[in-house]
Amino acid sequence: MSRRSHDRSAECRAFAVDAAAVAEARDSLHDETTARSLADVFSALCDPTRLQILTALSATELCVCDLAAVTGSSQSAVSHQLRVLRDRNLVAYRRDGKRAVYRLADDHVRVLLSQALEHVAEERA
Amino acid sequence: MSRRSHDRSAECRAFAVDAAAVAEARDSLHDETTARSLADVFSALCDPTRLQILTALSATELCVCDLAAVTGSSQSAVSHQLRVLRDRNLVAYRRDGKRAVYRLADDHVRVLLSQALEHVAEERA
DNA sequence: CTGTCGTGTGAACGTCTGCTCATACGTTCA
DNA sequence: TGAACGTATGAGCAGACGTTCACACGACAG
Structure with missing residues (x-):
């Protein structure tokens, strides 16, 4: 713990190089819940299957079965992904008989x- | 393997419910390389640490060391994430002496x- | 009712990912 | 030239993620 100024190889310096810029940047960061929500939105968009689903739904509304056909995934996989998209409020759906139209x-x-x-x-x- | 029309529980139907909508949606999908690039971009945005980095850089340019201070991550972690962001063409940097300013x-x-x-x-x- | 259809869900499993640790490289300064 | 600094990178590991599989549930037809 002695020689405080020489044993922080991996820690980088504890004080910033450009303190003003660091303070400015730090202030611009979002609060934790907002940051979490942002990450959630982008997380929902980062999977190829979910992107295909959203792209397909950009053109027209579709039921789960047809989404599976469009994306070439199984119905189960699509349903799991739709759950993610629903939780993130990126898609909505209505019931039409036994079908769920997203x-x-x-x-x-x-x-x-x-x-x-x-x-x-x-x-x- | 007999009774072909009854043993596809998880497969859903092979033909679509709304063939026209499926065809329209399928046409709207991007080609494979574009889809891949899209997923790459959003993948880069879905990590909380990288989001903090990008938010910080929205305010001002910063060197790696200061980014570590702003985000509260280690220098190594930030450097790894910056590599991802560089590969996705989301950040650029210039050398300033021993520092890399992003x-x-x-x-x-x-x-x-x-x-x-x-x-x-x-x-x- | 009974069976099928369309959908939702939990468990299991392989893969991907982001972290830490250790180390290497280039730059600056004494 | 040698030491410290700022940064980059590879290995390894723990946790998150997306898929498949099996099954449950409500809606509708016979």
């Missing part, structure tokens, strides 16, 4: 998808 | 963050 919950999803699409298109230039 | 790569990141933020704010109403 649709996008709001337009934020479309914007998120289109922005990400723009990004990947741009970096290919 | 910044957001483009404005798509800001839009993505703000849209997700709007979404989580809205569903709390």
